[in-house]
Amino acid sequence: MQGEQMESDVAIPRRQPIRWHIAVFLAPAVVIYTAIMILPLGGTLFLSFYKEVQGVEVFVGLDNFRTLFGNERWAADFWNALKNNVIFFIIHMLVQNPIGVALAALLSIPKLRFAGFYRTAIFLPTLLSFVIVGFIWKLILSPIWGVTPYLLSLVDLKFLFAPWLGKPGSALIAVSLISVWQYVGIPMMLIYAALLNIPDEVLEAAECDGITGWSQFWKIKLPLILPSIGIISILTFVGNFNAFDLIYTVQGALAGPDGSTDILGTLLYRTFFGFQLQLGDRTMGATIATVMFLIILAGVSLYLFGIQRRMRRYQF
Amino acid sequence: MANARISRTRLAFVHVALIVYMIIALFPVVLTIMNSFKTRNDIFRSPLTPPLPSTFSLTGYHTVLGQGDFIGYFENSLIVTVASIFCVLLFGAMAAFALSEYRFRGNLLMGLYLALGIMIPIRLGTIGILQEMVALNLVNTLVSLVLVYTAQGLPLAVFILSEFMRTVSDDLKSAGRIDGLSEYAIFFRLVLPLVRPAMATVAVFTMIPIWNDLWFPLILAPGEKTKTVTLGAQTFIGQFVTDWNAVLAALSLAIFPVLVLYVLFSRQLIRGITAGAVK
Structure with missing residues (x-):
């Protein structure tokens, strides 16, 4: 057996017959993936260098990008959407991920009763579609229904109530928090898994040194789960910078009030398909998609080459 | 050993925190399903009470199943x-x-x-x-x-x-x-x-x-x-938009299949x- 293995290793120069089965196994996935994902993506990037003039596409170089960043109206829309998107992302990082980590830390307490039950219940919203989540919260926050003012009046805070989704100052925060509510389950689960993977010996050793409770979490567990927190951050980043559904459901394609919840996804949708009086513009849509692609690519590269490599990994 | 790690009061706090968050996670869903079975008046008058025999109504579901396919x-x-x-x-x-x-x-x-x-x-x-x-x-x-x-x-x-x-x-x-x-x-x-x-x-x-x-x-x-x-x-x-019965019923209809699948497969999923x- 071993002799055979050796022989086949040594005999590499001998020509092997073409192994057709490898091609057969790979073909369906590669063909569909290339045809539906890679080529259209490439085509979209390509289209951003063209402009439609009387039904014919003409190569215009970087003109579309000049319009996007130079034209007053386009630039205002774009920077507004980008700024909102950054705020959207920051709220997720500051609220969703810490809550997720905290819940995971509580759930991973050994022999906690009902842990499975809590976990199942808290993960439920993550499975619902944005459409359902968006409408439910729209109803709950609606001044017509009065559920929120009533609940606030129970704790004597009724004066705080305002139609948050309808005010330019608070709409973006409200929408972000709805999204946070829905997605807390994902960081919770991933961190939970990471915490369970920490071997007991490490924690017991810490206890012998008198490190327990809070300080154990900060000094021992947190450094060990940092790689998972990194993965969650990049997942959040990619998800947030191509978000669309929730804003479209809650605030409509115009991302009102007054564009205050407009993010790149809704801007792309409006530009490409047009809305109300504004006509759809394919090439400008492609330009915005290209900019989104570059932003996401930059974020992912920064993570892969800048952060992930430097992160210390511990092996047990 | 594991029990010695955490004192009883601490454990109580942990449970309180988890229960509070669980309510935050489930409340909107429960509220929607509950109210989808109530009459229009009671949806507004008492949104937080479960449907009682006197307030029970399926109007929303009739509208949804009659209007949309x-x-x-x-x-x-x-x-x-x-x-x-x-x-x-x-x-x-x-x-x-x-x-x-x-x-x-x-x-x-x-x-x-x-x-x-x-x-x-x-x-x-x-x-x-x-x-x-x-x-x-x-x-x-x-x-x-x-x-x-x-x-x-x-x-x-x-x-x-x-x-x-x-x-x-x-x-x-x-x-x-x-x-x-x-x-x-x-x-x-x-x-x-x-x-x-x-x-x-x-x-x-x-x-x-x-x-x-x-x-x-x-x-x-x-x-x-x-x-x-x-x-x-x-x-x-x-x-x-203005027909609250229908909206709540449509939302509930969209939630049910996910809910049923989740209850059946949550173990598999979470594992x-x-x-x-x-x-």
């Missing part, structure tokens, strides 16, 4: 989701097998090429996809959605499944080869049954975004005949996420 939407969603999962699992497993089993030139490169799609969202190519579907005459067909979701699901499926396939014992495959099984038989009869748990994980990961997606149905298949539940609920609610996702 919700059964048809369900069928569409079901067809699209099941067909996409089938394609993702079959094609994904085949590609994963090729990448994990054979050494050939370009193996690593092919793996990286397929992994690209994990990080880059397929939505950015929407404009190109739409052009393609128009050219192929597939706009407003369920096939277009199945193709898109298959392409969307493949990268992660190949990645997870090839990790698992590396753990299938080589002795087993060698034994199969000595017995004269073809490479195809080895894949379908020996390897596939062994990676079934991983397939379940992939199926769940693939299913949720497909069932919930609004973007592609809205763009590729907005026609009445091809509407999915998510898009159907979206347009229906848009038209019936899948906690075992497969990070490592």
Whole structure:
């Protein structure tokens, strides 16, 4: 057996017959993936260098990008959407991920009763579609229904109530928090898994040194789960910078009030398909998609080459 | 030992914190379902009480089932989701097998090429996809959605499944080869049954975004005949904004299938996420 293995290793120069089965196994996935994902993506990037003039596409170089960043109206829309998107992302990082980590830390307490039950219940919203989540919260926050003012009046805070989704100052925060509510389950689960993977010996050793409770979490567990927190951050980043559904459901394609919840996804949708009086513009849509692609690519590269490599990994 | 770690009061705080968050997570869902079974007056007068015999009403459900073709939407969603999962699992497993089993030139490169799609969202190519579907005459067909979701699901499926396939014992495959099984038989009869748990994980990961997606149905298949539940609920609610009974009933109808599936498969799902996702 071993002799055979050796022989086949040594005999590499001998020509092997073409192994057709490898091609057969790979073909369906590669063909569909290339045809539906890679080529259209490439085509979209390509289209951003063209402009439609009387039904014919003409190569215009970087003109579309000049319009996007130079034209007053386009630039205002774009920077507004980008700024909102950054705020959207920051709220997720500051609220969703810490809550997720905290819940995971509580759930991973050994022999906690009902842990499975809590976990199942808290993960439920993550499975619902944005459409359902968006409408439910729209109803709950609606001044017509009065559920929120009533609940606030129970704790004597009724004066705080305002139609948050309808005010330019608070709409973006409200929408972000709805999204946070829905997605807390994902960081919770991933961190939970990471915490369970920490071997007991490490924690017991810490206890012998008198490190327990809070300080154990900060000094021992947190450094060990940092790689998972990194993965969650990049997942959040990619998800947030191509978000669309929730804003479209809650605030409509115009991302009102007054564009205050407009993010790149809704801007792309409006530009490409047009809305109300504004006509759809394919090439400008492609330009915005290209900019989104570059932003996401930059974020992912920064993570892969800048952060992930430097992160210390511990092996047990 | 474990019990000595945490004092009783501390433990009580932990439970309180978890229960509070659990209420935050479940309250909106419960509220919606509860009120969908009440009369219009009681939805507004006492939103927080469960439906009582005196306030019970199914008007909303009558409106929804009478006006929108919700059964048809369900069928569409079901067809699209099941067909996409089938394609993702079959094609994904085949590609994963090729990448994990054979050494050939370009193996690593092919793996990286397929992994690209994990990080880059397929939505950015929407404009190109739409052009393609128009050219192929597939706009407003369920096939277009199945193709898109298959392409969307493949990268992660190949990645997870090839990790698992590396753990299938080589002795087993060698034994199969000595017995004269073809490479195809080895894949379908020996390897596939062994990676079934991983397939379940992939199926769940693939299913949720497909069932919930609004973007592609809205763009590729907005026609009445091809509407999915998510898009159907979206347009229906848009038209019936003021009919609260109908809106709540439509929302509840969209929640039920997810809820039932979740109750049945939550164990599998959570085990899948906690075992497969990070490592």
